[in-house]
Amino acid sequence: MNTENRVRVRFAPSPTGGLHLGGVRTVLFNYLYAKKHGGDFILRIEDTDQARFVPGAEEYIFDCLKWCGLNPDESVRNEGHYGPYRQSERKEKYRLYAEELIAEGHAYYAFDTPEELDEMRRKYKTDENPQPQYDHKVRMRMKNSLTLSGEDVHELIRSNTPYVIRIKMPENETVSFNDMIRGEVSFNTSLVDDKVLLKADEMPTYHLAVVVDDHLMKISHAFRGEEWLPSAPVHILLWKYLFGLDKMPKWAHFPLILGPNGKLSKRDGLKYGFPVFAMNWTDAKTGELTEGFKEKGFLPEAFINLLALLGWNDGTEQEVFSIEELIHEFSMGRVHSAGAKFDYEKAKWFNHEWIKKLDAGSLKERVLEALEAKM
RNA sequence: GCCGCGUUGGUCAAGGGGUUAAGACGCAUCCCUUUCACGGAUGAAUCACGGGUUCGAUUCCCGUACGCGGUACCA
DSSP, rough: OOOOOOOOOEEOOOOSSSSSSHHHHHHHHHHHHHHTOEEEEOOOOOOOOOOGTTTTTTHHHHHHHHHHHHOOOOTBOOOOOOOOOOOGGHHHHHHHHHHHHHHHSSEEEEEEOOHHHHHHHHTOOSSSSOOOSSTTTTGGGSSSSTTTTTHHHHHHHHHHHHOEEEEOOOOOOEEEETTTTTTEEEEEGGGGGOOOOTTTOOOHHHHHHHHHHHHTTSSSSSEEEGGGGGGGGHHHHHHHHOOOOOOEEEEEOOOEEETTTTEOOOOOTTHHHHHHBBEEEEEEETEEOOBBBBHOOOOOOHHHHHTTSSOOOOOOOOOOOHHHHHHHHHHGGGSSSSOEEEHHHHHHHHHHHHHHHHHHHHHHHHHHHHHHHOO
């Protein structure tokens, strides 16, 4: 296998807090796919949001992956040839591409202040359109390089006026792509807003960073949660403008893992009566501790196993799988497209099954570990 | 509101034009067991709704309803 078609996947968390079920399952599916195809699993830290950065969160992510046995082949701790692996350290790279987009007419400078944006949203808000977007319908009424003269733009930039760079979404084009799980998905570009690509603090937003880094890091398959599906057209267009659709990774959007009453949220971690995080997480601000599956007494083998079966199965009646078996049997085509409600009773059954497989010696060890963790 | 993705028992789900619609978790009853586990048997429970296509739709198509996601200078 040459380097051009080598399978390379990535998990790209932002270090903002505990790593929950859905996140670990995303890691798992990425890992399984990479290992099945003899490829690389990369961990990229997406720390482009200064405001949400949480100290310790990055280390915590590594701890969780280690406990799960899903260690990355390349990361900030194990650099490959495509570093740095932390986006804040790649800051300069993104601006070049944003400027390139402007030069080609696919993006523009926008000088609107947060207050002006609020005002726009207030002004255009109606019952039919409760959440107005910065899109082709309003962009010509805003303060940007599309409405200002070249001189004015130059002057504003020279005088250090804060600005962002926005993508200029084309009007009435259909953008479609083939999702490995859902098949063809398409969008009308008129209904997508002019997303910010480069922020006023010169950091890229996710939209720009994910495309640039996936390209630079030679990612072959881009797998992520379904919450990203609505912004896929932005990413597809960026690929088209910057690197060419033929270079674009294959996409797959995983179904969401739901809680008892819908969305499984980090904030409700304590309310469900079962863990949502892989490992204990303590909120630095409130000091609130959220118990993890590890500390609750789950074996990592069981945790991996139960996560794998949430949204995937091999078509047989087998439910207990070791990681080796998962790697062997996994296929993206058998991942469900519908969300799955998390069932703690079933999760405990998986743990039970794995505990039964332990011999007396290792059981004693694990029990002692679990008890010590609680003291 | 708009856009997107979904919809097989309470939950995870197999199946995919003709089936008694698998299996697992949980639940119930029973058996095994001095106890706790383990194990075994049986049972209740499912194709969201309405139109098409078809000799025949749970399966294909279109609507509707419902759920979830998105609609930020967050990821």
